[in-house]
């Protein structure tokens with residue numbers, strides 16, 4: 361497989377494992393999809409596409425969160441900086457506060473909830489805080505309390521961008537990038553979280569192991585301010601492996617790239633300029649890459665001897681246009697899952713609910729669950745109805 365990849369890689373700007381490639385497709389096909397699904401948001405024409413994953417609007421390939429230098433030397437770097445681990449890691453405490461506040465709001469007075477809707481709301485709120493920064497009153501309060509200088513938000517960063525001719529972004533380019541960012545960020549994490557809750561409801565062994573890890577972390581927080589930090593997220597190793605395994609079994613998104621030369625793969629000719637649509641599912645289920653692929657086994661990510669070769673574990677894509685939001689997504693998902701699991705068990709109200717693809721994999725009925733909060737460590741205890749006889 362490696363020799364095949366090395367033969368093919370030079371022909372693509374977006375190197376991916378082509379084992380699993382379901383070859384589709386012309387720009388028109390994807391264009392149709394995006395026009396139908398996304399463009400009504402902006403009422404714009406299909407953007408001129410070139411490389412990678414431009415989602416919406418006139419900005420087209422000027423997707424400035426990309427790690428790829430799509431706009432020119434300084435611009436992408438300055439905005440992508442916001443999503444780099446060292447920036448995102450500073451955001452843990454703030455993100456944690458938003459997550460708690462939003463979960464409380466979503467669960468207030470309820471003993472059952474529709475998970476997909478809840479996750480979308482929580483992740484939307486977290487994304488908005490990344491894009492727009494802290495609300496004014498909280499920003500003031502934090503400064504008064506002598507906390508670190510407020511983190512740079514996406515809007516401020518956009519306003520400071522200049523191209524080689526010292527031109528700032530147009531309003532349309534800004535809107536396109538913000539809408540793309542919000543779609544790319546909150547929907548994906550919301551789906552993974554929903555599927556995680558669904559899996560944990562039916563897998564007691566994994567549920568207990570995640571709970572144990574999170575309880576250990578809680579013990580280290582006793583007597584302190586309780587605020588989570590990056591060092592706490594780093595300790596969530598098993599919890600993260602569970603999320604990784606979930607994304608192996610059910611990768612949430614597809615990707616696409618563009619051939620820069622005429623080439624062929626698996627007996628198919630791929631003309632220069634064609635958009636190639638890849639899916640991770642088949643690669644992730646290939647027994648030559650992942651032993652016993654049908655088995656849900658988070659330990660495969662903690663074992664160097666089992667580690668997958670490059671470009672074979674690709675829920676976040678790979679190569680120059682890989683997802684720049686991976687650290688953000690990791691922290692956000694770990695925090696949300698932690699708060700739910702240390703406070704509550706849950707059971708599915710529709711057992712074995714089907715998964716539909718639209719095209720992302722959603723529980724067909726939105727995953728309604730019943731919550732069974734734990735009395736002893738009830739974070740929901742500000743809401744008495746959630747902490748009474750329901751255990």
Ligand code: HEM
Nearest residue numbers: 413425426544545548549615616675676677681683685689
């Ligand atoms: C579990 C969560 C997520 C998953 C599974 C995911 C997956 C992906 C994948 C597979 C791609 C590449 C698509 C391709 O190859 O064509 C991508 C691109 C992208 N993602 Fe994510 N993503 C997630 C969360 C996030 C978050 C939280 C953000 C932002 C905070 C984000 C921002 C982006 C951006 C900006 C791109 C476009 C990069 C470019 O065009 O160069 N994603 N994502």
